[in-house]
Amino acid sequence: SSRLESRGKGADDNGLMSSVVRQSEKLRDVLYDIRGPVNARAAAMEAAGERILKLNTGNPQPFGFDAPAEILQDVIAGLPTAQGYSDSRGIQSARRAVVHHYQLQEGFPVIDIDDVWLGNGVSELIQMALQALLDNGDVVLIPVPAYLLWTAVTNLAGGVPVHYLCDEANCWNPDIADLESKITDRTKVIVVINPNNPTGTFVVADKLHAFLKRLHANVLVVLDEAYTAYLDATLAYNSVPWLKEFPNLIISRPLSKAYGLAGLRVGFGLANENLIALMNRVRQPFNVNHLAMVAATAALDDDEFIARSRQ
Numbered sequence: 060s061s062r063l064e065s066r067g068k069g070a071d072d073n074g075l076m077s078s079v080v081r082q083s084e085k086l087r088d089v090l091y092d093i094r095g096p097v098n099a100r101a102a103a104m105e106a107a108g109e110r111i112l113k114l115n116t117g118n119p120q121p122f123g124f125d126a127p128a129e130i131l132q133d134v135i136a137g138l139p140t141a142q143g144y145s146d147s148r149g150i151q152s153a154r155r156a157v158v159h160h161y162q163l164q165e166g167f168p169v170i171d172i173d174d175v176w177l178g179n180g181v182s183e184l185i186q187m188a189l190q191a192l193l194d195n196g197d198v199v200l201i202p203v204p205a206y207l208l209w210t211a212v213t214n215l216a217g218g219v220p221v222h223y224l225c226d227e228a229n230c231w232n233p234d235i236a237d238l239e240s241k242i243t244d245r246t247k248v249i250v251v252i253n254p255n256n257p258t259g260t261f262v263v264a265d266k267l268h269a270f271l272k273r274l275h276a277n278v279l280v281v282l283d284e285a286y287t288a289y290l291d292a293t294l295a296y297n298s299v300p301w302l303k304e305f306p307n308l309i310i311s312r313p314l315s316k317a318y319g320l321a322g323l324r325v326g327f328g329l330a331n332e333n334l335i336a337l338m339n340r341v342r343q344p345f346n347v348n349h350l351a352m353v354a355a356t357a358a359l360d361d362d363e364f365i366a367r368s369r370q
Contacts, residue, residue, distance in 0.1 A: 085215050088220075089214050118321050124319045126319045126320055136353075149347055149352055153177060153353070154172045155172055156355065156359045157170075157329075157359060169299050169300050169303065174302065174332055175327055177325065177328075177346075177355070178325070178346065178347065180315060180326050183346065184311050184327075185283070188279075190216050190341045192337065193248070197247035198218065198243065199213040199246075199250060200222075201223070202225050202252060202255055203224065205256065206285075223238040225260060230260060231258035235270055242278070248278070248279045249278060253283065256285065259286075264296035274307075279307050281309045282298055282309065282310045288316070289317060302330065302331065306333075312326060314327075316368075319364065320351070320354055320355070323354050325348075325354065
C-alpha cells in the first residue's frame with residue numbers, strides 16, 4: 060500500500076504518473092547501436108523515399124532467394140489445420156523431418172525425435188537455453204566480434220558475458236588459446252559460432268572436436284551453426300554425431316538463411332533429451348507458428364535450393 064498513490068497526486072493532466080518507471084538493472088548492459096541513432100537515421104531516410112540496404116540482418120530474400128514454390132504450396136495446404144494449437148514441443152512431422160535429414164546423411168539414426176526442439180528462429184532457442192541454465196553470476200564465454208544477441212540475453216538471464224578474441228591479426232579466426240585461458244570455475248556456457256557472424260571465420264572440425272574433448276563435462280557448449288550450410292564442401296563437417304559423445308553440447312540451426320525462410324521464423328536445436336526437458340520448462344506455450352513448422356518440414360531436404368544458396 061505504501062507504493063500506491065491517488066490519481067491526483069503527482070499525476071499529469073491525463074491522470075498518469077509523471078515519474079518514470081525505472082528500468083531493470085539487467086538492461087544496463089543490453090545495448091544495440093543498430094537500434095539507436097543508426098536505426099533512427101535509416102528510418103528517416105526511408106521515410107524520405109530512399110532505399111536502405113540493411114547489412115545488419117542476413118536476409119536472403121531481397122537478393123532473389125524466395126522460398127521454393129513447393130514449400131509455399133505445402134504452407135497453403137496446411138492452412139485448414141493451422142487454426143488450432145499444435146503440440147507445444149512442435150509438430151511431430153517437423154521434428155521427424157530433422158531426424159530424417161540427419162539419418163540420410165549418416166546412414167543411421169544419430170538422433171531421435173526427443174533430441175530435437177523447435178524455436179521461433181534460433182534467436183528464441185538462444186534465449187531459452189540461457190534462461191534455463193544460468194544462475195546469477197554464471198559466466199558465458201562469447202566470441203568478439205559476434206552476434207549481439209548473445210551478450211544481451213546473457214545479461215537478461217543474470218549471467219556475466221566474457222568475450223574471447225577473434226584474432227584480427229590472424230584473419231579474425233577464433234583464438235582457442237584465448238578462449239581456454241578465460242575458462243574458470245564460474246564458466247557455465249561457452250558459445251562457439253561456426254562460422255562466426257560477422258567475421259565469417261570458423262573453427263575447423265578437428266580443432267573443435269579436440270577442444271570439446273579437453274573441456275570439463277559440466278560446462279555447456281552451444282554450437283551456433285546459423286551459417287554452416289554456406290561452408291565449402293571441402294570444409295563442411297557434421298557435428299551431430301558428437302551429441303552422443305558430448306552430453307554437454309547443444310547445436311542450433313535456423314532455417315532463415317540458406318533455406319530462405321527468414322520471415323517465417325523457425326529454427327531447431329539438437330541436444331540430449333535431458334537438456335531439452337529443461338529448455339521446454341521456459342518455452343512459451345505453442346511458441347512456433349504452425350505454418351512455419353509445415354514449411355520447415357518441406358524445406359529440410361531441398362538439396363537443390365541449398366546448393367543454389369551456397370553458390
